[in-house]
Amino acid sequence: MSTTTRLVEVRQKVLKQNDIVARQLRTEFEKAEIYVISLVSSPGSGKTAFLERTLTLLRPHLNVAALVGDLATDNDAKRLARSQVPVKQIVTGTVCHLEAEMIRTALDGWMPENLDLLFIENVGNLVCPSSYDLGENLRLVLMSVTEGEDKPLKYPTIFNTADIAIITKTDLASAVEFDFAAAYRNINAVRPGMKILNVSSKTDEGLAPWLDALESRLAQRAAKIV
Amino acid sequence: MHELSIAMSLLSMIEEQVEARGDVRVKAVHLKLGPLSGVVKKALQSAYEMACDGTALQECELIIEDVPITALCPKCNQLRQIDSMQEICCPVCGTPTPEIVTGRELEVTGLEICS
Numbered sequence: 001m002s003t004t005t006r007l008v009e010v011r012q013k014v015l016k017q018n019d020i021v022a023r024q025l026r027t028e029f030e031k032a033e034i035y036v037i038s039l040v041s042s043p044g045s046g047k048t049a050f051l052e053r054t055l056t057l058l059r060p061h062l063n064v065a066a067l068v069g070d071l072a073t074d075n076d077a078k079r080l081a082r083s084q085v086p087v088k089q090i091v092t093g094t095v096c097h098l099e100a101e102m103i104r105t106a107l108d109g110w111m112p113e114n115l116d117l118l119f120i121e122n123v124g125n126l127v128c129p130s131s132y133d134l135g136e137n138l139r140l141v142l143m144s145v146t147e148g149e150d151k152p153l154k155y156p157t158i159f160n161t162a163d164i165a166i167i168t169k170t171d172l173a174s175a176v177e178f179d180f181a182a183a184y185r186n187i188n189a190v191r192p193g194m195k196i197l198n199v200s201s202k203t204d205e206g207l208a209p210w211l212d213a214l215e216s217r218l219a220q221r222a223a224k225i226v
Numbered sequence: 227m228h229e230l231s232i233a234m235s236l237l238s239m240i241e242e243q244v245e246a247r248g249d250v251r252v253k254a255v256h257l258k259l260g261p262l263s264g265v266v267k268k269a270l271q272s273a274y275e276m277a278c279d280g281t282a283l284q285e286c287e288l289i290i291e292d293v294p295i296t297a298l299c300p301k302c303n304q305l306r307q308i309d310s311m312q313e314i315c316c317p318v319c320g321t322p323t324p325e326i327v328t329g330r331e332l333e334v335t336g337l338e339i340c341s
Contacts, residue, residue, distance in 0.1 A: 003340045005253055010243060013333045014236050014257070097228055128228035130264035131332070156311040157264040160326075189313050192322030 018132055021100035025135030029118070032111075035218055036118045038134050040158055041142035042151075043124030046168035048076045049201040050142060051121055055083035057211060062116040067106050069098045069123045076121065086112045097128035100135055126155040138217060144169040145178035149186055156190040164195045164213065171200040229273040232265055236334070237277050240286065243337060254287040254338040260329035261295060261311055295329030 013019055029036050039047045051066060058064045065086040068076045077089035090098065090106050103120065120136060122129045141162035143151045146169060152159045159165065165187050173180070180198070187196055197213065199206035240255055259267055267290055274288045295308040299316035305327060306316050315322045 005338050005340050007256075007336050007338050009336050010334050012239060014232055014239065015332060016239065017235060095231070127264065131228060131232070153312045157262055160262055160311070160314070161264075188322065189315070190311060192314055192324040 015131060015133075018100045021104055022133035022135040025100060025103060026137075029135060029137075032115070034115045034118050035138070035221060036120065036134075036136040037138045037140060037214075038120040038122060038136040039140045039142060040122045040126070040129045040162065041124060041144075041168075042126045042147065042155075045124070045142050045144040045147060046201055047121050047124070047142055048079055050166065050168055050199060051119055052080055052083050053201045053204065053207055054210070055080065055085045055119070057207060058117065059083060059085055063112065063114050064117045064119065065112045065115055066119040066121065067103065068121040069102070071096070071123060080121075086110075092123060096123055096125050097132055098122050098134060099132050103134050126151075126158045130158040130161045137221065138163050138214075140164050140166055142166045142168050143183075145173045146176050149179050149182040152183075152186040152190045159187060159190045159194070162191065162194065164197065165191075166210070167196065167198045169200060169202075170198045170205060171203050229265060229269040230277065232270060232332070233273040233277040236274065236288075237281070237283060239334060240283060240337065244282075247339065249341075251340045252283060252286045252337050253340050254289050255334060256289050256291065256336040256338075258291050258293050258331040258333050258335050260293040260331040262326065262329040263332040265332055267292070291335070293328050293331045296327045297323035297329075298325045298327055299323050300325070 039051060041047050055064055055066060066080055067088050067090055068080060069090045069092055070076055071092055071094065074089040077087045080087040088106055088110055090102050120134055139162045141159055145167060167183060184196055187194055195213065197206060197210050199210055240252055244250060244252060259265060271288060278284050278286060296305050297308055297314065299306050299321055301319050301321040302316060306318065308314055
């Protein structure tokens with residue numbers, strides 16, 4: 001008996017399962033009118049400090065909560081809890097990124113009531129998180145002035161999947177002779193037209209423009225829903 | 227390094243297809259990969275071999291087709307191929323091209339099936 005080989009067409013995304021869960025999450029968030037913001041950056045570029053200040057400043061006005069991913073320890077959740085908003089740690093073990101299913105599991109039975117904004121802090125990693133949709137509305141990529149201006153050129157995919165770039169630790173900019181023009185040029189080279197904000201979570205400089213940008217995104221979305 | 231978990235997703239997708247089609251052997255899987263997918267071709271190839279080893283799909287070859295980044299140039303109003311991820315702009319007129327058309331692919335396009 002002879003065997004024949006034939007090519008059958010199958011059109012399927014490899015991360016189909018993740019995309020399905022992400023889509024379900026997005027629909028659920030939309031129904032509950034929750035706006036979801038994720039944060040990606042390399043380890044140590046100030047995601048947690050930025051988030052802690054953001055949560056603290058938003059708390060009097062909106063119902064906010066945060067999920068925070070790390071390979072080990074719940075240190076970040078403890079830090080964020082100081083902002084007195086609901087925070088939950090996702091310990092990924094050895095997994096170097098968050099996946100949509102981890103978000104769903106973390107939210108199961110935990111979702112705070114009447115939530116307006118949910119922040120998701122990804123594992124510190126500028127490579128792997130770029131492939132996974134988490135059902136978020138807005139993705140922030142953070143880079144600190146101490147990391148150098150060429151970060152976007154070294155990690156173009158993560159910058160290319162993000163909506164806003166936040167340059168952090170600007171209070172240290174002059175000490176490390178950070179070249180803002182070069183950083184802006186590099187971000188624009190990999191993601192033309194991306195909004196860029198400069199922030200110091202230590203001095204609070206730049207936090208007001210960030211909150212304004214967030215507010216205008218929320219207004220845009222509200223207009224779309226109505 | 228998330229290529230191993232990508233390879234595992236790929237394997238379970240092929241297994242699903244085999245199950246749906248009954249008694250078939252998959253000789254090869256064709257995959258389209260764009261540079262903006264965040265997945266490295268070589269790393270995916272070796273992760274795939276590792277993931278297949280000792281399974282029913284051990285002989286199933288992974289054939290990767292590279293998809294270039296293309297974007298719509300707003301000035302020329304033409305689809306242009308972008309050769310560098312570090313310079314997302316029109317190669318002809320230099321205008322930035324935020325509207326990416328291809329280059330994010332990570333998808334199976336076909337299976338070579340023996341029956």
